[in-house]
Amino acid sequence: xxxxxxxxxxxxxxxxxxxxxxxxxxxxxxxxxxxxxxxxxxxxxxxxxxxxxxxxxxxxxxxxxxxxxxxxxxxxxxxxxxxxxxxxxxxxxxxxxxxxxxxxxxxxxxxxxxxxxxxxxxxxxxxxxxxxxxxxxxxxxxxxxxxxxxxxxxxxxxxxxxxxxxxxxxx
Numbered sequence: 001x002x003x004x005x006x007x008x009x010x011x012x013x014x015x016x017x018x019x020x021x022x023x024x025x026x027x028x029x030x031x032x033x034x035x036x037x038x039x040x041x042x043x044x045x046x047x048x049x050x051x052x053x054x055x056x057x058x059x060x061x062x063x064x065x066x067x068x069x070x071x072x073x074x075x076x077x078x079x080x081x082x083x084x085x086x087x088x089x090x091x092x093x094x095x096x097x098x099x100x101x102x103x104x105x106x107x108x109x110x111x112x113x114x115x116x117x118x119x120x121x122x123x124x125x126x127x128x129x130x131x132x133x134x135x136x137x138x139x140x141x142x143x144x145x146x147x148x149x150x151x152x153x154x155x156x157x158x159x160x161x162x163x164x165x166x167x168x169x170x171x
Contacts, residue, residue: 080112119145
């Protein structure tokens with residue numbers, strides 16, 4: 001810059017720093033009401049949006065655990081993706097197939113032809129959050145030997161009373 005350019009530069013004084021700059025602007029007002037009591041099912045707290053009776057919760061947790069177990073075995077190449085066709089939306093089914101194909105290509109095997117993984121995945125925990133009587137979100141803890149992964153799923157009850165997985169995420 002030339003000296004002439006510097007003469008034409010407009011400068012401002014110091015800018016005031018906002019009290020929330022660089023932090024989250026949270027509402028830090030004190031609570032007026034006590035927190036809701038924690039509901040406990042099977043000895044652990046639950047976070048349902050709607051109240052669900054224990055037998056329905058327990059049954060769905062078991063079923064969702066079996067679904068997630070099948071899904072991780074499909075991705076690993078041990079099962080054919082067709083085993084979850086009836087209980088998966090088109091998008092979830094296609095994603096499972098795509099993942100199984102990618103893992104198969106990387107491991108030089110055909111997915112779903114009974115390949116046994118060196119370390120078998122095992123679902124060790126399932127937690128549910130009922131959004132409504134016909135919609136539930138599930139988180140599952142999957143162990144691969146000493147390693148862990150998380151799987152999240154959303155299930156919706158179909159008109160013929162089947163649970164259908166409409167979203168499935170691996171982390």
